[in-house]
Amino acid sequence: MEIKTIINEIKQKVEVAGGLKALYFVACGGSQAAIYPAKYLMQSEAKNIATAIYNSNEFVHATPAALGEQTVCIICSLNATPETVEAVKLANKRGAITIAMTGSPETLMAQNGQYKVIYSNGDNQVYSKANQALALKLVFEILHQFEGYQNYEAAISAYDKIDNIVDSAKKSLLPKAKQFAEEFKDDEFFYVLGSGPLYGTAYTMACCHFMEMQWKHAVALNSGEYFHGPFETTDKKVPFVLLKSLGRTRPMDERAEKFLNQYAERFIIIDADEIGLDQIDSSVAEFFNSVVMIPIERFFVYQMSILRNHSMDQRRYMWKVAY
Structure with a gap:
């Protein structure tokens, strides 16, 4: 149906x-x-x-x-x-x-x-x-x-554009994804920031792609909540990933970006505005942030998995033990 x-x-x-x-x-x-x-x-x-x-x-x-x-x-x-x-x-x-x-x-x-x-x-x-x-x-x-x-x-018209947006973004972002993988492959802990429509995507990257699929410690944070305690952990060594949204909550991500530029050193920004989301009508583009960003952030972690020789399908507990 x-x-x-x-x-x-x-x-x-x-x-x-x-x-x-x-x-x-x-x-x-x-x-x-x-x-x-x-x-x-x-x-x-x-x-x-x-x-x-x-x-x-x-x-x-x-x-x-x-x-x-x-x-x-x-x-x-x-x-x-x-x-x-x-x-x-x-x-x-x-x-x-x-x-x-x-x-x-x-x-x-x-x-x-x-x-x-x-x-x-x-x-x-x-x-x-x-x-x-x-x-x-x-x-x-x-x-x-x-x-x-x-x-x-x-x-509804946006659905005809999604697959091309993702495919094109993977091609254009491959060098950046490989650079990310090379620089961060040996780190054991990550903070992943996102807001609004990308908060759930930050959770996906942290809990599913870093923790579940690469056995790395990670924390997903709302970009706004970052300034209410968590930003005290920021230094020149701790890795951050900022998933920068397109839409009403973008100013929250920009605030986090400004702080990272000043006080952090090892961070990467994956910007929805640079991966083709502008091809979708501006009245609804905000709501498609995650649809295009989940496959893209996973693509970044996948490049890491290749260098680490740690398959994204490898598990210790899931589907293997009683829980």
């Missing part, structure tokens, strides 16, 4: 129940980070619909009281982690409408969700059909059908 059709059918159901009160996002780890931009879009643009994002296990153990028949839950997991499947079941039990985003029609996510959205994944991933892109599309459709979102057409 197409996303437009899914949301149209959901709209009819929730109108019978009294209208849509809240849209919840539920996921773990990289899946939660991937759908975070959709939550950012919703909280930025929705006028009458509340929103929140939850870790799957926390959603199960500390369920929001508002969860019910006037709630839609977008719940995401590539391979259907047990806690995320439980989150789908719980939301169903409480009368909410569930949209299960997952990597295959055969997963328990797909089997338990009232609606399912299968997203592109793996080595040959199509970025315009990846989880972050389709989560955004679900929200654009909700905003359009429930509130008459004025920038809907501009948003």
